[in-house]
Amino acid sequence: MSTLTTVTEQPPKLAGEERFDYIRGRFGLIAALPLLIGILVLPIDMPNPQQAMLAVLTVVVLLWITEPVPIPVTALIGIALLVVLGVGTPQEVYGSFGSATVFLVIGAFILARAMTVHGLDRRFALKVLSFPGIGNSTYRTAAAFGVVACILSMFVSSSATAAMLLPIGIGVVKTIGDLIQEQNPGIKTNRTKFSCLLMLSIAYGASIGSVLTPITGIANVIGRGTIERMTGYKVELFDWISMSAPYLLVMGAVMWVALILVNRPEVKHIRGGQDYFRAHYADLGPMNRGERNVLVIFLVTVVLWVLPSLVTTFGITSPIVTAFTDHLNEGSVVVLTAGLLFFLPRGNGSGESTLTWTEAAKIDWGTVLLVGAGLTIGTMMNATGLAETLGTTIARATGVQSSWVLALIAIVMGLVISETTSNTASVGIVVPIIIPIALAIGVDPIIPAMAGVFGANAGAMLPVSTPPNAIVYGSGYVPMIKMIGTGIFIDIICIPLIFGAVVGIGSLIALHV
Template sequence: MSTEADGTTFSDDRAPRTDVNKALMGGATYRSLSEQKLSPQEERFEKARRTSGYVLAPLAAVAVWCVPLDIEAHQQSLAAVLAAVIVLWFCETVPIPVGGLIGVSAIVLVGVAPASDVLAPFGSPTIFTFVGAFILAQAMLKHGVAQRLAYFVLALPGVGKSTVRIIVAFGVITALLSALISNTATVAMLLPTALGILAVIARMMQEKGLVKPDFDPTRLRVGTALMLMLAYGAGVGGLLTPVGAPPNLIGRGLIEEATGERITFAQWIGAAAPVSLVLFGVLLLVLLLVNKPEVRRIEGVEGYIAERRAEQGSISRAEWNTIIAFALTVTLWLLPSVAGVVVGMDSSTYEFLDDRLNEGVVAVVGASLLFILPTNWSKRQSTLNWSDASKIDWGTIILFGTGMIFGSLLSSTGLAETIGENLFGTLGVGTPFAITLLAAFLALMISETTSNTASAAVVVPIVLPLAAAAGVDPMIPAMAATLGASFGFMLPVATPQNAIVYGSGIVPITQMIKTGIGLNVVGGLILVLMLPVTAGLVGIGA
């Protein structure tokens, strides 16, 4: 007797029995695309894509350089370099940060601007915001603070008895953590726990005869839903704060540089939080419609989580130190905005706090505390050492710096203005809604095929003058492009978190595409419709 997994009992003593633990937990918990066993078609495509950059990047540069354009020579030189870098980013011929560095070097070599001017953005306060936030995140990961929070949420009453509640809980955990630490690190950290819970669910289904004895536990719909919730929940949560995702800091920096207006930490949260909340609801709905779990009620997960929490023990001194440093940093980030609401933006108190509590400086102060607060005074051991700090994502910091350089030069050379005016003349978009729609979906489409950080670095500098040429306040369209750059729900190459869950072997590419298309379209429309309202309520673009 045998049917599909629809509640009907299977019984076939002759069939071999799947070892669920080996199938789900026997391999590495993180495999990049290059470490996966690709199909012949996928392997051919990846090789062709990466190899093509060696030819296409120089051709793109030469083509733009030689085509007679009615622009100044230094603008055309910058456009040629940028064209080559974009090709390198799309093809991933070299690591994406290295592609940025090649472009920065080429800018100086072809004489677009002197090295001192080109490299100035690497001294931006936002670079220090990145460094400080990454070091704080490293402490959370090293000492298990993030993992403890995850187990706490999963252990809440009733969560472990329902597959839907577990999927929702994982989404909430991922979104909250991704608002404060790297999306990639969050997903990589939670993946082993998700695989462990999936193994419990798969064994339960096997023991109750809900699947064939030799079923493939990597192809359960509940597993696909759980894995995609990890990846997509991180993307949605990363929108919440300026430090939630690299495109946020890049876009905000470019907006502030171009407009001279500042977007505070609290303003960003006020504008992005309602959008993220609605997006999370849409994510859950689409995810469960496309990947409906085979079972609703489950047993054994609560015991699994209880065992993991017991292994953690009580909160250590290092964890308390990390919590103190992180809490102080977030408090100081929000303090100027809170003071502005309480005593007014024109008060001397607000001006003092706003002037002194620069976000980059605050991040560095918080990170520095981790090297001061002791865990063992007799041995002079602090919460972190420099070996820990050296493990942060320096590639993203380099990519951010190069992205800021391109954005700054696009503005200073006038090339961005030229592109914006030509786009305005060609497309004829002239309303705030049309420009915001164009900005969001352009960033979203580019982020599907290259780094979301690179997407923000390319699209935002073009959107700003496009809006200006149309006589539209550029703040909202540029912020829509910034947030849209973090979407990328459709393909494994779109974001690192997509690559991680795809690399687990649990998510078929067809299901990622089917789920991602719906999220891209509906999510993009929600962003375009909601952002002007929420941003206006907190004084952005007003």
Template sequence: MQEKVLPSDELGDKIREAEACFDRRRKSLGLILGPALGILVYALPLSGLPEEAHRLLAIIAFIATWWITEPVPIPVSALLGPVLAILFGVISPAKAFAPFANPLIFLFMGSFMLATAMMSHGLDKRFAYAILSMKWVGSSPTRILLALGLVTTLCSGWVSNTATAAMMMPIAMGLLLAIKDMHAAAGKGDLDLHQYKFATGLMLMAGYASSVGGVLTPVGTPPNLIMIGLLEQLGAVKVSFFEWMIWGSVAMVAYFVIMFVVIKKMFPADVDYIEGAEEMIREQRSKLGPWRAGEINSVIAFAVAVTLWVLPGFMAMALGAGHPLLKTYNTYLSEAVVAMLAGLLLFLLPTNWSKREFTLSWPDAVKGIDWGTLVLFGGGLSLGSMMYVTGLSKWIGVLIVDATGAHSQLALVTTFAVFSLLMSELTSHTAATNMVGPLGITVAMSAGLSPMPVAVAIALASSLGFMLPVSTPPNAIVYASGYIPITKMIKAGFILDVIGIFFITIPIVLYLVTWVGY
């Protein structure tokens, strides 16, 4: 097949110059617009809103604007949120900074350790070339994108979205390096991955597919379990593992198809086929030689983590979600504890005992952990908890219901699906579900309607936060790769959010969930 013509160097320089100019203007505008919006929101007379919640709403308007326009690094904005909340009397320092020690932060940390070990010992490249060498994948960038997406989606249905993204990111990085090698071998020169559209698409696929796959099972992502627990606690409705998978599997497939089409169209590769790629892949794979101690140890730690992450799902199917043994397991071996155990195991598995060299050294771990991402996610959790404590989330929910007159099942599902999505864009999907879930269930029951459709809509919509790094841990992880401009994530995420809500989530909830018997 004939290759597509690459843009000339001159055209590429002009495009990069235009993007740089746009970024400068965006940052300059945001620097002023953020504080201005915060002051404007605080100056508005908002009846029924407690003073602390009003101040917090102004701070969130400020911080959200800076997250989008990025006049300062996003982690700086994430730290600024709780600092401003403390200075303006919204919350105490202890409560504002407590989310930065949330177990999810340590899940991040352990996952980064695993990823660092995999990359430092070349395990990511071994996996990457193994994927590329599959007959159906070949040297087609489109099939590479599809293969990565399918593996990630299916994995995240049983392993946490965060852990899946952390596992797949180094593999995606390895694939990009392999593609870069292909370009060089084809005589196309050195490929700048930071300016390469396909690199952005591949990293977005690793992040988005981690969220999409999570809707498959109750254990796939925290919002699913949160809504199942709230339904049983507030609505006396018991949802079985199989029942959830009925609509979860349909939603997952539909989300994946739309996601793949959108990413492929927005971030295409510059060629459809790379001449001689198969030969080069075989050659590069043979150069890796036999497995080394560091690779074997990394696989051991990786396997320990995956096994302990997946085990609760099988225990839930075999014993039931409420079995005491499963509760005990989750108490002592939470996802965060498992991640840290696997990460710390890397410091104990030797690669050269006589020299006391181990799989991971502390200097390498420090370099491999993206501290900015940890700060970013902690800031998102902090803002989310403050919204709940101050009553801001409840005020917003009541305001939306009163403004839309949402009292029918269709109106309630649409309203709370959109509300849940908006909240999950500004804060973590776990925090968004905790804020929106109780409100949606209680409003549905007050209207004399089944709370099930609204609950499922909230859970599914919470997994569609694709626009900002802070929206979900997978977004934050792949954003840390450096290959995803914030404006590209916002644009792609907006398209997927709109299609996912109105053409997939709402129809599935209204027809499939009702068909099951709710």
């Protein structure tokens, strides 16, 4: 095994941040019940189910923003209240948990878990980082981490990507930090601008990569599922990528410029950094059977995911082909392919399958619950008529008349809310509001709703904005002022970029109901 430096301790969370979280949580806890009761008894001209739905929605949004309890717990409490308060029957309220979107998340999480169990994600990361010329430059090392995070998060969740790369990054910060100090005696700490640059590269790379497809990013899954439930329109994979790919490329360059401007490393060149990555990659040894099984299953899943879009794009009309692809629902595909991992032998002589249920059961069930609850809220807002009522009221109050103005509002709403709560919660709040506003003013709702989804994914200023931000902030190598300074720059630039990608390209590809 390599004798290179590893890091097991992480600096503690700053006391000021803990105090802010405590005050925010206490406020939400104290205000939730009075707010719920107040809206329920408010004398407003609204049917009882609508008023109860409004009360639950308001309290859920409050608790998502203040987080006195974990966000998935709030989601569960919210949907239970929908039944208790008579908003809908148990079958209507809990029916969304049988959605293909929920099973898409479960299957994707199991597949991602298999990658982590067998170290396939780590192998890929270290292989890229050991390429010639990367480890000897602080700029190229940080950029490589960002690129790796971006690519991995296209296929694995952004939070899993950041969590996987964090210990590698901390080891690099420690080892390369020691090398920097040896070569530059004036630098007395590993908490350098380079360490901040590297950590933020991981966070922002993971966040932006998850935007590419509607499948990997949980906010994307919730947004797309809500759009489909409220409008009956499904945003196809290729249509999504047509908008997200140009945005990703330009936004990636903008993020890198922002990172460099705020966190320019103290030194450019280091000696011995390349050896660090190569030694750790060598420690992995050759790819074993378990890794090969996971890789093959992953590739098969991707092919089956894109096949229906390819058939549509190239105008293939064969009855056999179309009959087959019409049933290739993304959720069913990944559940079936992930299920094969429990049949394929691990190949290490243990008699175990490539993935055991004990290993698979460690997926993030909280996010699964959040996805189901988010779909439930959108469905019940439609069923009770609250979505239409809110849309009409807000449209009259704001005077919005055009699709592009509404799209701009959706971007800003998604961005601002994601900076105070998570991107998943932001999508769950913004999309169910934007769609009825669009319908109320007589414009197609798809582009404004998609703008809200992209906006919610763009939050970069605070640890709470996205899971990768929170993960790297917890390392202690990212001062709050640095994250805010970099994030403000990114937030401002992303608004016109999202507008161009969603409104501009979305209009060109005729994205509408």
